[in-house]
Amino acid sequence: MKDNNVIELSAIRTTCQSCGLYQLCLPMGLDQGDMDKLDKVIKRQRKIERGDHLYRMRESFTTVYALRSGSVKTYSTIENGQEQVTGFHLPGELLGLNAVSTKFHTDSAIALETSSVCEIPFDRLENLSHEIPSMHHHLLHVMSEEIQHDHCQLMMIAKMPAEARLARFLLSLSYHFSQRGFSSTKFNLSMSRNDIANLLGLAVETVSRLFSHFQDEGLLTVERKSIEIHDMDGLMNVTTKCASHPLPGKSPSSDSLS
Amino acid sequence: MKDNNVIELSAIRTTCQSCGLYQLCLPMGLDQGDMDKLDKVIKRQRKIERGDHLYRMRESFTTVYALRSGSVKTYSTIENGQEQVTGFHLPGELLGLNAVSTKFHTDSAIALETSSVCEIPFDRLENLSHEIPSMHHHLLHVMSEEIQHDHCQLMMIAKMPAEARLARFLLSLSYHFSQRGFSSTKFNLSMSRNDIANLLGLAVETVSRLFSHFQDEGLLTVERKSIEIHDMDGLMNVTTKCASHPLPGKSPSSDSLS
DNA sequence: AATGCATCTTGATCTGGATCAAGATCATCC
DNA sequence: GGATGATCTTGATCCAGATCAAGATGCATT
Structure with missing residues (x-):
């Protein structure tokens, strides 16, 4: 770790490639050209404070979020107000994809501490994955991992x-x-x-x-x-x-x- | 359509379109041309008896299965030999996709009664979904549903x-x-x-x-x-x-x- | 029809973890 | 600093559902 301020400022307009997480995150396995395409679609570094929601249950699904720093809790609430926590998430994880089938979120995501996320409009991500086969595969990969994780749980x-x-x-x-x-x-x-x-x-x-x-x-x-x-x-x-x-x-x- | 035997025989080489399940199954929402492409990839109507496995945990993942009739149980076995049932599946459901990330199955699928499945080689399905955007979307859709289902569970x-x-x-x-x-x-x-x-x-x-x-x-x-x-x-x-x-x-x- | 075995039901007990209760510790705000 | 409310710890009780036990029923096989 060098100097925090310098790194954070420059990171804002930096590419996925320069992000310490790129091996864990969406661009995993992409070549230079494809990563550039991805970079054009990503809105980088939205900052969120503890208690802020990334998205809420029942909101319409437009965006997936790549967690860049901090941590996030996902949960869904049941009619009677009870909540069920479905997971805690660390940097590199992709959030929101499980809303694909319903077009609205069936869970909520809330920051557990000050965090930052990259936002990717889902329609653009889907278009991109038509051009980039490995991106398509990666989305399936991420969801498959989640299913396996849920089965363990x-x-x-x-x-x-x-x-x-x-x-x-x-x-x-x-x-x-x-x-x-x-x-x-x-x-x-x-x-x-x-x-x-x-x-x-x-x-x-x-x-x-x-x-x-x-x-x-x-x-x-x-x-x-x-x-x-x-x-x-x-x-x-x-x-x-x-x-x-x-x-x-x-x-x-x-x-x-x- | 005259006689039962004739119908059953012809069904074997019939298209997805003529399958009563096509609205629940993989070809959901495909147009005529795309469905033809899918038809070429699918190996239809493998018959399985009660107790037969579609696939077993740890086997390499090559194929997804569309359940056509009957019912199937999926389960995984834990270190100590205990088993955890993860779901029961009815006609129209797609099985095996959750192995995408590991390349080998992390659960097993066994027929609960005489059943039949259509087999789709996963690599061909992936290629197909590069050509057919809605197919790509459908795979995400199916996996997203599974995640939501697991969260309910x-x-x-x-x-x-x-x-x-x-x-x-x-x-x-x-x-x-x-x-x-x-x-x-x-x-x-x-x-x-x-x-x-x-x-x-x-x-x-x-x-x-x-x-x-x-x-x-x-x-x-x-x-x-x-x-x-x-x-x-x-x-x-x-x-x-x-x-x-x-x-x-x-x-x-x-x-x-x- | 008799045998053996797996599955299912029902009853009697036991227990892991929930619930209830009461403090302790911490965070926030005045 | 002191007050207020959230979060966390610890102890005492209780109960839903597990486990143990024993039949009952069904089903293959010979």
Whole structure:
């Protein structure tokens, strides 16, 4: 990291190619010429503050958003006002595509912290992907990933006990941070306990208790939003001790696992 | 059209256009010329028996399947051998697309009864969709629907009590049958209680008890695989009694059963 | 028709995690 | 700084639904 101000200013009119995320993001795998075409369509760097919505459920779908920095929560609200959190999103992710079939959004996206996004009008993106086969493929790719992710989530909620869900959630976060060049062991949670509980199909109290419990076990240190993982393998063990061996007293944490 | 045999034989080499499902299936919204192109790519009417797999988890992804008749269960198996049912599928649905990102299947698809499918090599389908913009759009459409469906499923398992889940499942089945020209009140379940329980994140015993309970309440009659719904509104009340969610109401948007 | 096996039902118990309750900690605003 | 309200933690209870157990029913196979 060099000097923040200089980088941010120049980035505004910069190309996808110069964006640190381009390997994770929409232009993944595009050649120079195609990337230029994409660059012409993208509206770069809209800044959004914590609590701002990228889009809301039922709004008409016109734009997809590439998250550039910060983090975003997607959720849908049910008739009775309850909300279901469907995911947390980190830089490089594409948001909004799941509205293709309905033409209006079926979920809402809200910034969890100050963030920035690139906006891509969907009709132009579609036109572009008629010219650029790999772009077309990439859109399918992104959606396919989301489906697979949702299936994991489903399995998790349907079959895994609370502690395994939270452990898995933390490991997933850790992985995604490391993928983006951040520490995999020390990071901040931008979402509330409530949001985590909601995503995992648990009560807030349960999440809170589990954090304390993990800390007592020496797996991690948690203080408010800040997490430091001390025993990655131990956490992994927690995720796999679903319905496997029925061992009443839990084994003395740090040991085994390859 | 004179005699049944003749019709069936001719159907084998018939076009998408003559297929009763074409409005639900891949060629949805294509014009004559484009449909002809599609027809050239499709391998029609492969017959599969109950218990046959369309594809298995980890197999390489080459083909998408359009279900023509019968019904199919998709599921993935977890490390410890447990299985998670991700959906039941009826004629007109497209299967396998979620493997685009990995290039190998992350779930398995197995016939619940004698069924038939049309096979479409994915690379040819992709090429075709470079020529046919609306085909490209349709693929995105189908995947977007699946994501929306999965989000509903998530919400259901995370937030709704057991009886609401089963009621919603039955109503969804009913809706999808009626959409395909079958009775919405009297139908057969091609899947086992176990599969239903698995999809809904419940124990078999719970599903069994709920069926009995619904019957005692006069909402429906159930005998083994056969269901007759007597009080559709009553069933809907069950789904809204606790946590509520919009049912597959008007547009033929959300496909795939919940 | 008898055998064996899988699926389904029903009842009796047990428990993971929800809910209720009460503080503690933090953030914001005056 | 002090007040107010949100968020988070911890403890005590409760219950929906899992698990355990035992039949009942159906269905292949011989």
